Amino acid sequence: MTTGSKSILLADDQPNSRRLIGYILNKAGYSVAEASNGIEALEYCEKHRPDLILCDIMMPGMNGMQFREQLLQRETLRNIPFIFLTARAQAHEMVEGEQLVPQAYITKPVEPATIVEIVGRYLNQS
Numbered sequence: 328m329t330t331g332s333k334s335i336l337l338a339d340d341q342p343n344s345r346r347l348i349g350y351i352l353n354k355a356g357y358s359v360a361e362a363s364n365g366i367e368a369l370e371y372c373e374k375h376r377p378d379l380i381l382c383d384i385m386m387p388g389m390n391g392m393q394f395r396e397q398l399l400q401r402e403t404l405r406n407i408p409f410i411f412l413t414a415r416a417q418a419h420e421m422v423e424g425e426q427l428v429p430q431a432y433i434t435k436p437v438e439p440a441t442i443v444e445i446v447g448r449y450l451n452q453s
Contacts, residue, residue, distance in 0.1 A: 333450045334358045334375070338368035338394065339383040339412060348381065348412075348437060355443045357450075365389025369397050372404050379408045379450050381433070408449040412437070 335357050339345050342363075349359045360377065362368035364386045372380070380398075384391040391411055398404045410431045430449050433442055 332358055333378040334360065335446065336360050336362060336368060336371055336377040336380045338362040338365065338380065338386065338391065340364055340386040341383070344383070344435065348442065351437070351439045351442055352446065357446070365391060365394030368394050372398065372407070376404065377407060379410070379446060381410050381412055381446070383412045410445065410449065
């Protein structure tokens with residue numbers, strides 16, 4: 328699969344989740360940077376503008392919702408395709424998340440084919 332070396336920022340506080348999702352996306356040909364919370368993710372975005380962001384909702388320091396709000400306030404970052412990662416138990420939070428206009432939600436545990444398909448769909452639009 329050719330991705331044109333598209334870059335993805337993966338923000339998730341769970342190292343095992345980052346490792347698994349990062350592996351899946353690297354194998355699909357993407358360049359993946361990692362952040363363990365929204366603060367790190369925002370700092371990364373301000374220095375390196377990724378082509379897409381995958382972000383867990385529940386993280387310490389600055390959660391995914393707060394991180395998304397911060398991106399939307401920045402002219403240069405607000406249009407980056409943004410996908411929330413969420414556990415099925417967090418479905419009630421999706422209603423709040425809809426107000427923050429993510430392109431999609433991916434539920435955990437992730438299915439490799441599903442995450443590659445969804446990421447590919449949004450990267451091909453950008």
